[in-house]
Amino acid sequence: MRIYDYSLLKKLMLPMETVSLISKINEYKGKQELYKKQAPQILNTLKDVAVIQSTKASNAIEGIIITDKRLKGLMENKTEPFDRSEGEIAGYRDVLNLVHASYDGIPVNTSVILQLHRQLYHYIPAEGGRWKNADNVISEKLPDGTKVIRFIPVSAFATPAAMESLCLELNERMNKSDVEPLILISLFILDFLSVHPFNDGNGRMARILTLLLLYKSGYEVGRYISLEKIIEDTKESYYKTLNQSSQGWHENSNDIFPWINYILSTFIAAYKELESRVGFVQTGRGNKAERIKKFIENKIGYFTKEDIRNACPEVSESTINRVLNELKDKNLIEPMGLGRTAKWKKTQ
Numbered sequence: 001m002r003i004y005d006y007s008l009l010k011k012l013m014l015p016m017e018t019v020s021l022i023s024k025i026n027e028y029k030g031k032q033e034l035y036k037k038q039a040p041q042i043l044n045t046l047k048d049v050a051v052i053q054s055t056k057a058s059n060a061i062e063g064i065i066i067t068d069k070r071l072k073g074l075m076e077n078k079t080e081p082f083d084r085s086e087g088e089i090a091g092y093r094d095v096l097n098l099v100h101a102s103y104d105g106i107p108v109n110t111s112v113i114l115q116l117h118r119q120l121y122h123y124i125p126a127e128g129g130r131w132k133n134a135d136n137v138i139s140e141k142l143p144d145g146t147k148v149i150r151f152i153p154v155s156a157f158a159t160p161a162a163m164e165s166l167c168l169e170l171n172e173r174m175n176k177s178d179v180e181p182l183i184l185i186s187l188f189i190l191d192f193l194s195v196h197p198f199n200d201g202n203g204r205m206a207r208i209l210t211l212l213l214l215y216k217s218g219y220e221v222g223r224y225i226s227l228e229k230i231i232e233d234t235k236e237s238y239y240k241t242l243n244q245s246s247q248g249w250h251e252n253s254n255d256i257f258p259w260i261n262y263i264l265s266t267f268i269a270a271y272k273e274l275e276s277r278v279g280f281v282q283t284g285r286g287n288k289a290e291r292i293k294k295f296i297e298n299k300i301g302y303f304t305k306e307d308i309r310n311a312c313p314e315v316s317e318s319t320i321n322r323v324l325n326e327l328k329d330k331n332l333i334e335p336m337g338l339g340r341t342a343k344w345k346k347t348q
Helices: 006-011 017-030 032-038 041-061 070-076 084-105 110-120 159-178 180-197 201-214 227-233 236-248 257-282 286-296 305-311 315-331
Strands: 138-141 147-152 333-336 344-348
Touching: 006 159, 006 180, 017 257, 017 315, 032 041, 032 257, 041 070, 041 084, 041 227, 041 257, 041 305, 070 084, 084 110, 084 201, 110 159, 110 180, 110 227, 147 227, 147 236, 159 333, 180 201, 180 236, 201 227, 227 236, 227 257, 236 257, 257 333, 286 305, 305 315, 315 333
Parallel strands: none
Antiparallel strands: 138 147, 333 344
16 A cells, blocks of 8 residues: 655665756755846747747647647637637636746645646546546557556545645655755656546646746746646656656555656756757857847757747847848758648768
């Protein structure tokens, strides 16, 4: 039977890989205030981009897809959701904005988790804000179409008590500050996903809670860089490490470090991206056209205009088009299609 006791983490021996990841994250964390002082305008722009990317990516991981035009209308509150998918996207938008704006006043307990889940389903006729009412399983669809059960979560009957225990353990350790917060956050999210407390929306709630807990521990990178987008881009590793670290979970014999190291690597990737974008401004490395060229030079595989806009949000559309045409004329890049969503690739 699963035991929920985070005091055991005080005696946890961390592998060198994990120690190195934590050290690197805290090194990046120390630069946050410097960024705020030196580049407030670029950070404000990055915040707007991150909210859109996070909403789109977190729902895309769950198979909820939307056009950029409809997404823009929903994000600006100029469009009412007309179907379930858009309702789920609008709900995620609202919860994400709430966490960004009021994280310091949002406690992590069962009542709040239920309230956030209810808000997630505010725009659709679903049973939001209630624990699951039937046992569920985590399955995987194989290429041949067959489904394989990867993990059996906590039963519906045992879920309320499990969530109560998890939240109590989390808050006790956070209040006593006797466990490395990045380890505590990562393990809480692993346990949350292993309990799988809702009929639907578990993944999205896990990502919201990750952001909330990072904020509470002073890690603000998720405000400027979309953690959800990084997870979407690495979702094979996301599911693989989640599967690895859930084996033996019920018996308290699971190896937590594949998952923990993946999550910590995600945070580092976000901080690296933040440093790269702010660094372009702070170090004065070239003009706007040069920043676009530098982005393309470092890009592996295909890229789109949207990728450039997200990487260089302060650069105008006309400048992006001019640089693309210039590089195309020099046979350095070539388009793979037509229109705004066309992909490009380097020829050399």
